[in-house]
Every structure is written in structure tokens, then in C-alpha cells.
Amino acid sequence: MDTLKADFHSGFVAIIGRPNVGKSTLLNYVVGQKVAIMSNVAQTTRNKIQGIYTTNEAQIVFIDTPGIHKPQTKLGDFMERSALSALDEVDAILFVVSATEKRGPGDNFIIERLKKVQQPIYLVINKIDQVHPNDLPEIVAQYNDTLPFKKVIPVSALQGNNVNGLIDELVDNLPVGPQYYPTDQVSDHPERFVVAEMIREKVFLLTRQEVPHSVAIDVTSIKRNNEETIEVDANIIVERPGQKGIIIGKKGSMLKEIGTQARQDIERLLGDKVYLHLWVKVVPGWRDKNAMLKDYGYRSTDY
Numbered sequence: 474m475d476t477l478k479a480d481f482h483s484g485f486v487a488i489i490g491r492p493n494v495g496k497s498t499l500l501n502y503v504v505g506q507k508v509a510i511m512s513n514v515a516q517t518t519r520n521k522i523q524g525i526y527t528t529n530e531a532q533i534v535f536i537d538t539p540g541i542h543k544p545q546t547k548l549g550d551f552m553e554r555s556a557l558s559a560l561d562e563v564d565a566i567l568f569v570v571s572a573t574e575k576r577g578p579g580d581n582f583i584i585e586r587l588k589k590v591q592q593p594i595y596l597v598i599n600k601i602d603q604v605h606p607n608d609l610p611e612i613v614a615q616y617n618d619t620l621p622f623k624k625v626i627p628v629s630a631l632q633g634n635n636v637n638g639l640i641d642e643l644v645d646n647l648p649v650g651p652q653y654y655p656t657d658q659v660s661d662h663p664e665r666f667v668v669a670e671m672i673r674e675k676v677f678l679l680t681r682q683e684v685p686h687s688v689a690i691d692v693t694s695i696k697r698n699n700e701e702t703i704e705v706d707a708n709i710i711v712e713r714p715g716q717k718g719i720i721i722g723k724k725g726s727m728l729k730e731i732g733t734q735a736r737q738d739i740e741r742l743l744g745d746k747v748y749l750h751l752w753v754k755v756v757p758g759w760r761d762k763n764a765m766l767k768d769y770g771y772r773s774t775d776y
């Protein structure tokens with residue numbers, strides 16, 4: 474940790490928003506590296522992922538919470554709890570909404586939760602590249618009276634419009650504090666977690682008919698053979714044999730494609746040649762087994 478400088482600002486910022494509003498895209502744009510899974514399938518961000526933004530003047534540690542939704546299973550319950558418990562630990566909250574969609578029950582659910590928090594809340598209107606500037610006041614008006622927002626900040630996380638403005642605003646308002654993490658660190662998650670996210674992303678992208686909640690990735694080993702090659706073993710855990718069939722595909726073609734695409738991403742991340750070995754396992758009802766959630770990487774200090 475660096476010594477405390479009088480003009481260095483730092484803190485923890487939670488990114489909250491209903492599924493698909495662009496939280497991961499925003500985080501990735503700011504952090505400049507692919508750390509959170511991105512896809513069109515809702516509710517794919519499961520763990521708290523921290524992206525870390527560091528300059529000479531400031532460090533912002535972002536917490537990317539899972540999509541908040543009404544829990545139906547123990548996994549849903551876990552996701553909601555971890556999203557909400559994150560709010561007590563932060564210095565500011567970004568409530569991200571989409572300019573392309575009307576305020577809905579998902580937003581209202583979050584607004585109700587946010588009414589209880591004391592931290593400054595910024596309303597981030599994302600996807601402004603998709604709407605006419607003249608429509609913005611009307612979009613903002615849907616939220617204006619719901620919470621005492623510190624500021625309303627329209628952005629396009631995809632194109633980067635006004636994201637710098639958002640960062641400047643955050644930096645100015647974060648307290649003077651230490652640099653919590655080294656300058657070159659963008660995520661506090663171990664390689665294992667990021668590798669699992671990359672495999673998970675390919676499963677979702679390539680097998681559209683899968684229910685995202687019913688797939689877990691368990692990276693069992695990452696071994697560096699020598700200077701240049703890395704051996705990765707991982708299980709893709711599903712609930713039903715039918716899902717296993719979909720993921721394996723005709724003569725193993727789907728699994729091969731998942732493996733190839735995931736391997737390319739992992740190589741980019743780790744900078745070395747990767748041998749990726751994937752297995753598909755059926756574990757009926759794993760979603761409702763707390764102990765297994767823990768085994769398959771859904772960890773929380775509360776459990």
C-alpha cells in the first residue's frame with residue numbers, strides 16, 4: 474500500500490442495476506480489461522466482481538453486483554443477499570438504468586432497497602447512444618422523484634460517451650484515502666475465477682437455449698507446465714442430462730467450440746499457450762444445495 478497522500482482520493486463503488494442495463498460493459502470500459510462476463514442473456518454476473526481503476530490522483534474499487542431480482546431458488550437468494558450486503562461497505566453507489574427501456578418492476582425493486590442506504594447514489598442513464606438527446610429529460614423524469622440522487626449522469630458504456638465525466642465526478646467526491654491495491658491490479662479475483670467466467674461466457678453465447686442459472690463452472694486446476702504453457706482443467710456443471718447433451722453437441726462439436734473460444738480468451742488473459750480440458754457433469758438440483766454452491770464457487774462471508 475502506498476503512503477497516504479493528502480490529495481489522493483479512493484473508495485469503493487457499487488454498480489447496481491437490473492439485468493442487462495450494461496453494468497459489466499461500464500465496468501469493462503472503465504477498467505479497460507475484460508473482467509466481467511458480458512452477454513445478452515440476463516443475470517449472468519453472479520459473483521461480486523471488483524474492477525480497479527487507478528491513476529496518480531485516485532483509486533476506485535468497483536463492485537459489480539449480480540442482477541437484483543426476486544429470489545426463487547437458494548441461488549437467487551444468495552445472489553440477492555450478496556448484492557445487497559455489498560451496499561453497506563461502499564462509498565458511493567451507481568444506480569444504472571437503461572435509456573432504452575421504461576422504468577419497470579426491476580428498477581422499482583432496487584429503488585425500494587436503495588431507500589434504506591445512506592451513501593451517495595448516482596443515477597447513471599446508460600445506452601444514450603440509442604436515444605435522441607431530446608428524449609433524455611423525459612427518461613430522467615421517470616426516476617427524479619424516487620431517490621435523492623447526488624447527480625444524474627447520462628452515458629454510453631458501449632461507446633464511452635461521458636464515462637470520463639462519471640469518473641471525474643466520482644473521484645472528486647470520494648474521500649481522501651489510501652491506494653488499496655497495486656497500480657497494475659485490475660481485479661482482486663484469482664485467475665481461477667476469471668478463467669471460469671470466460672468458460673461460462675462461451676457456454677452462454679454458444680448454447681442460447683440454456684437457462685443461465687443452471688450452469689456452473691468449476692475450475693479444478695490451473696498448472697503452469699513450463700515458462701510458456703498452462704494446463705487448465707474445468708468441469709461444466711449442469712442440472713439435467715439434456716443440458717449435458719446440448720453442451721456436448723453433435724459428436725462433441727459444441728463442447729469443442731466452447732473450448733476453442735474460451736481457450737483463446739484465456740490465452741489473451743494469461744499471455745501464454747493454454748491447454749484447456751473441459752468435462753460436463755450432471756449434478757441434479759445443485760442450485761438448491763447450499764453446500765454445493767460453496768463448492769462451485771459461490772462464496773460469501775455470510776455463509
Ligand SMILES: Nc1nc2c(ncn2[C@@H]2O[C@H](COP(=O)(O)OP(=O)(O)OP(=O)(O)O)[C@@H](O)[C@H]2O)c(=O)[nH]1
Nearest residue numbers: 492493494495496497498516518540600629630631
Ligand atoms: N447500445 C448500447 N448497448 C449497450 C450499452 N451498454 C451495454 N450495452 C449492451 O447491453 C447488453 C447487456 O450489457 P451487460 O454489460 O452484460 O449488462 P449487465 O447489466 O452487466 O447485465 P447482467 O450481468 O445480466 O446484470 C450487452 O449486449 C451490451 O453490449 C450502451 O451504452 N449502448
